[in-house]
Amino acid sequence: MLQSEILGSTGWLDDVGLVQKVGESCGVFGVYGPGLDVARLTYFGLFALQHRGQESAGIAVSGGTGVTVYKDLGLVAQVFDEQRLAGLDGHLAIGHNRYSTTGSGSWENAQPSYRAIGERTIALSHNGNLSNTSSLADDLGVLQETMSDSELMTEAIGRELDRTDWDRALSTVLPMFEGAFSLTIMDDDHLIGVRDPLGFRPLVLGRIDGGMVLASETCGLDIIGADFIREIAPGEVIIIGQDGVRSIHPFKNVKQRTCVFEFVYFSRPDSTMSGQSIHAARRRMGERLAAEHPADVDVVIPVPESGIPAAQGFAAAARIPYVDGLVKNRYIGRTFINPTQQMRDQGVRMKLNPITQELEGKRVVLVDDSIVRGSTTRQLISMVKKAGANEVHLRVSSPPYKWPCFYGMDTGRQEELIASRMTVEEIADFLEVDSLGYLSMDGLLEATAVDPNRFCTACLTGDYPTEIPDMRSTGAPST
Ligand code: SF4
Incomplete structure (x- = not known):
């Protein structure tokens, strides 16, 4: 497993109060492409999604015999160069651009997060924010302060996957998560896309040269010349592997509430949505x-x-x-x-x-x-x-x-x-x-x-589509 050194950062411009804007969301990406340079494609996908997060960037890649992760603080072009990409060889990859709240910009919070399960490793990229992290941490028997919500998700999925296959593991674990999560997940052989049952954050599916691509926005497909197929539906899980592409729907209550600010501000103007x-x-x-x-x-x-x-x-x-x-x-x-x-x-x-x-x-x-x-x-x-x-x-x-x-x-x-x-x-x-x-x-x-019924408008109306336990006065970390 590669781990980069932590750069000697003392702060970001945004952290010192020069720019006050609604923080962007994170960008996630994934590609399953035997015969393709998946690390390079992921790099360019993240490059197109840079507006969604500038704090850290990371890529996980697998050639079927283990997952290698490289991530660091900084923009995609600061974190990766030709040499780094050359070391990331394989046929499937996921990537992440992170935006986070002030003070949580440490290397440890950079993604993809990863977890070893026996002989194999899973990696996960998350756009969104869970609203039930404390009960999830309790269920897992870990201290909430020691893990980000994305690490909690990785841990929960990893533990279940240790006992069973992907379909059953995801069907058991994903309904335990509350809040916003558009995910790309991988192990040695599979690329998986997940969109929460309210579909807060976008996630789209594309095709390139016999391979399949997942991206937060369509601009992430355009840059690599991938064709847009469709949006991942709220509550849909898409599993891509050697035996093809299939969807499962593990959530009982699916009711689209996509963030209206994707239209106002977060998404790139050259993307399409709905x-x-x-x-x-x-x-x-x-x-x-x-x-x-x-x-x-x-x-x-x-x-x-x-x-x-x-x-x-x-x-x-x-x-x-x-x-x-x-x-x-x-x-x-x-x-x-x-x-x-x-x-x-x-x-x-x-x-x-x-x-x-x-x-x-x-x-x-x-x-x-x-x-x-x-x-x-x-x-x-x-x-x-x-x-x-x-x-x-x-x-x-x-x-x-x-x-x-x-x-x-x-x-x-x-x-x-x-x-x-x-x-x-x-x-x-x-x-x-x-x-x-x-x-x-x-x-x-x-x-x-x-x-209009398909949108979350909570920050404008106070009408929250989920329970918000004890967080109104504290604000919440973002990933
Ligand atoms: S519309 Fe909902 S998801 Fe989007 S910024 Fe406002 S509260 Fe957050």
């Missing part, structure tokens, strides 16, 4: 926003990058020029180098910089996808005003974010969410904007063009 283009849905959110909250202004400016499609939709519907007034430093990502205190004080400027010529003397609508805690947005508004904008009207392409997420998104505690403490008018005052308008819940759901 048959809809994410980019087109975001444009429609902007069009609806323009109808619900018009503004008499000179230009529409997006907060890059996730605010771009909604700003385009707003500008087109309102017939107001769309202008790039802010430039994002695309390569800031995550760095092992701590910024100086002076840079930290500059806050948002580390990530976004205004184009003064486009803002000077203008009345501006600024379009963003969400406001979580509000302090970064406040800095942003101040920066736009300093660049010379006469008026700043903020439009948000989702409803007020009032409730913490327990399904894999790092939103912090409820009291940190600005919309849970303040009215829209109070938020406008706090941000020092000339006006503020949020997209309505109906507007958001209609813009997705998906059956």
Whole structure:
């Protein structure tokens, strides 16, 4: 088993408060492909899914006689190079990009997690967050503090697999898990995809040169030239091996509640979900926003990058020029180098910089996808005003974010969410904007063009689709 050394990291940019945004979810990937360079395909799959998590990256690979895992802190391109990939030879692989809450960014939490069972090893990549970790840890007789939810899942599956075959093990163990889990799992010979019965997080199936691929989003298939077959259904388990592909359905109650923020922010705009283009849905959110909250202004400016499609939709519907007034430093990502205190004080400027010529003397609508805690947005508004904008009207392409997420998104505690403490008018005052308008819940759901009953909207409505034991005041770790 390979294990990399832990780099001498003292913190990520996001950890030192430079960027406050809803944390991304994790990215999972898997490929079963005899004769294919599965490690390289997984690398590129993770590369396309990098937006879902930048804290650590890992690949597990098997050639039929053992599983090798390599993982480390950093971006996919920082963790892997040609030499590392050359050491990962086999015919099936899984991969993981991790996003996590502040303070849990240790090497131990990087994935895939793995467990030896007799002569063989299983590896597991998890996108989501379990909401019953303490009862699961009790059932397993382990201390909750010593294992992440993903390690608990690996442990539970491994113990059962030691007694029986994959079908029976998964049918017994998976119903014990509550919360959000889209998984790719492997042993020496099998690639397995799992989507929880509420389907919180996406997972898609594709085909490449006689091989099969699993990915969090369709963009993970596109990059390697795989054909999209279909989405894994909520509650479906797909088992891929030498004898073909089969599905089992171990969950009794299946009721789709996919995270609506996949449409607002998390997924890449070039991905599709439930048959809809994410980019087109975001444009429609902007069009609806323009109808619900018009503004008499000179230009529409997006907060890059996730605010771009909604700003385009707003500008087109309102017939107001769309202008790039802010430039994002695309390569800031995550760095092992701590910024100086002076840079930290500059806050948002580390990530976004205004184009003064486009803002000077203008009345501006600024379009963003969400406001979580509000302090970064406040800095942003101040920066736009300093660049010379006469008026700043903020439009948000989702409803007020009032409730913490327990399904894999790092939103912090409820009291940190600005919309849970303040009215829209109070938020406008706090941000020092000339006006503020949020997209309505109906507007958001209609813009997705998906059956509204299929979504989780808990962070916007407080209507949680699962029991949340003792966690509302504490926030929850994400994986
Ligand atoms: S609570 Fe919000 S962010 Fe979390 S899964 Fe539900 S819709 Fe998504």
